[in-house]
Amino acid sequence: MNWARKDLLGLEELSKEELGLILATAESFKEVSTREIKKVPALRGKTVVNLFYEPSTRTRVSFEVAAKRLSADVINIATETSSVKKGETLIDTGRNIEALKADIIVMRHNFSGAAVMLSRHVGLSVVNAGDGWHEHPTQALLDIFTLKEKLGRVEGLNVSIVGDIAHSRVARSNIWGLTKLGARVTVCAPKLLIPPAIEEMGVNVTQDIDEALKNADAVNVLRMQFERDGETAFPKQLEYFKEFGITMERLKKAKKDIIVMHPGPINRGIEMSSAVADGAHSVILEQVTNGIAVRMAVLFLVAQANEKIKNGPFASAQGHPERQKGFEG
Amino acid sequence: MREKARILDKDAIARAIIRIAHEIVERNKGIDNLCLVGIRNRGVYLAQRLADCIKNIEGQDVLTGALDITLYRDDLALASGQPLVRKTEIEFDINAKNLVLVDDVLYTGRTVRAALDALVDFGRPKSIQLAVLVDRGHRELPVRADYAGKNIPTSKDETVEVRLEETEGRDEVVIVEKG
Numbered sequence: 001m002n003w004a005r006k007d008l009l010g011l012e013e014l015s016k017e018e019l020g021l022i023l024a025t026a027e028s029f030k031e032v033s034t035r036e037i038k039k040v041p042a043l044r045g046k047t048v049v050n051l052f053y054e055p056s057t058r059t060r061v062s063f064e065v066a067a068k069r070l071s072a073d074v075i076n077i078a079t080e081t082s083s084v085k086k087g088e089t090l091i092d093t094g095r096n097i098e099a100l101k102a103d104i105i106v107m108r109h110n111f112s113g114a115a116v117m118l119s120r121h122v123g124l125s126v127v128n129a130g131d132g133w134h135e136h137p138t139q140a141l142l143d144i145f146t147l148k149e150k151l152g153r154v155e156g157l158n159v160s161i162v163g164d165i166a167h168s169r170v171a172r173s174n175i176w177g178l179t180k181l182g183a184r185v186t187v188c189a190p191k192l193l194i195p196p197a198i199e200e201m202g203v204n205v206t207q208d209i210d211e212a213l214k215n216a217d218a219v220n221v222l223r224m225q226f227e228r229d230g231e232t233a234f235p236k237q238l239e240y241f242k243e244f245g246i247t248m249e250r251l252k253k254a255k256k257d258i259i260v261m262h263p264g265p266i267n268r269g270i271e272m273s274s275a276v277a278d279g280a281h282s283v284i285l286e287q288v289t290n291g292i293a294v295r296m297a298v299l300f301l302v303a304q305a306n307e308k309i310k311n312g313p314f315a316s317a318q319g320h321p322e323r324q325k326g327f328e329g
Numbered sequence: 330m331r332e333k334a335r336i337l338d339k340d341a342i343a344r345a346i347i348r349i350a351h352e353i354v355e356r357n358k359g360i361d362n363l364c365l366v367g368i369r370n371r372g373v374y375l376a377q378r379l380a381d382c383i384k385n386i387e388g389q390d391v392l393t394g395a396l397d398i399t400l401y402r403d404d405l406a407l408a409s410g411q412p413l414v415r416k417t418e419i420e421f422d423i424n425a426k427n428l429v430l431v432d433d434v435l436y437t438g439r440t441v442r443a444a445l446d447a448l449v450d451f452g453r454p455k456s457i458q459l460a461v462l463v464d465r466g467h468r469e470l471p472v473r474a475d476y477a478g479k480n481i482p483t484s485k486d487e488t489v490e491v492r493l494e495e496t497e498g499r500d501e502v503v504i505v506e507k508g
Contacts, residue, residue, distance in 0.1 A: 021413070024413055025413065025414050028413075028415050028416045028417075029414070031416055031417055032400075035451065036451075036452075037450040039450070040401065041400065041446065042400035042401070042402075042405070300400075300414070303405060304405050307405045
């Protein structure tokens with residue numbers, strides 16, 4: 001199959017085959033980072049703009065490394081220091097970036113749906129690097145890539161996601177991706193952090209961590225954001241660790257070769273113990289390495305598809321079918 | 330698409346490979362420092378066959394690798410004709426080696442140009458030679474084959490299709506007329 005999308009906005013809209021294509025492409029890109037010269041000319045002459053409306057170090061750096069290993073030029077815009085502070089709208093910012101003749105915008109935004117909206121107003125490619133509570137597709141793709149690499153398959157695996165499910169775009173994208181690829185997903189969190197009707201996404205729900213670990217082939221541990229709670233944070237952290245923290249003791253009751261994932265940055269002693277984070281079950285640093293390969297694959301595929309669209313029948317509409325129809329919403 | 334002529338059959342392909350294997354050994358005065366790198370997809374299988382023949386001649390294994398050149402194409406949009414970016418697997422040091430690049434068809438020379446760019450990223454071979462099963466002419470770049478199974482004059486309206494046991498289930502080379 002061929003990749004035909006100019007954007008990567010979320011995993012919800014992707015088919016099983018499209019997910020498979022990204023993962024297979026990422027497998028080939030992984031080799032590039034093992035070379036002495038860690039660079040290929042595939043996106044030479046292309047410009048990638050990292051547009052981040054929320055602070056992010058690891059995702060931004062990962063995209064930057066990925067783009068540079070493809071020989072693209074990278075520009076980072078942190079909105080704290082840009083015209084956004086002067087009141088420029090997202091669409092205006094997008095059009096200005098397009099006028100610079102950039103090719104791909106990688107965007108992190110605090111509003112759900114921001115990436116979708118931007119993609120409808122610009123002809124260049126938009127890659128969603130996290131929008132509100134909605135999706136964080138490349139994080140889920142690198143989680144799934146790591147699962148597949150470690151366990152040899154995705155279909156039929158039991159994957160548990162533990163933590164703040166309600167406010168997690170990582171959880172949402174993982175659920176979409178994993179269920180499409182045939183994994184069984186269980187989410188585990190305190191009652192208040194489980195969104196209503198989450199079962200409709202095809203997942204099991206539990207508030208018992210031992211239950212979540214029991215048959216799991218992998219557990220994906222989300223970051224808890226207690227720092228927002230000010231001075232009540234500390235007792236909550238202790239409580240959370242006691243009820244939901246992943247410890248060696250709890251893992252002993254799980255499958256022998258269960259793998260432990262975390263999107264980072266880890267809160268040691270809150271989400272998991274240090275022994276787990278640094279132990280044999282942990283694949284956390286491999287996730288970071290795989291993130292580069294997955295993001296290289298995504299940047300390459302959207303750039304290639306957009307090139308084809310620009311040279312194809314929609315060329316006059318700057319490669320955008322919605323624009324062709326006079327879409328302005 | 331109409332099959333116009335069958336240029337090589339199974340036996341002819343086998344003979345061409347045996348001859349090229351001998352020529353490689355002769356030109357390089359043995360196989361010390363020799364390695365073969367096949368260009369994906371069919372070049373990889375041809376390189377493996379050459380390696381098998383060379384082993385029969387010299388009694389020793391020769392290093393063999395696989396190169397995917399999709400990321401080195403000079404046209405990103407064209408590269409999308411390719412369904413998938415595949416892995417490059419060169420698990421040995423190519424520095425100071427006599428490297429023989431292997432592909433099925435030599436046509437415009439652009440694939441070879443991309444392959445040369447890719448190889449430079451892996452090291453500095455002592456020499457790079459080119460072996461192809463079919464040279465069909467119409468070069469657009471200053472590239473030539475050091476070893477060719479068969480030279481076939483073709484028209485640009487035709488395509489040369491190499492079919493191999495490993496990929497298509499049978500060994501043959503045919504000329505197909507477009508349109």
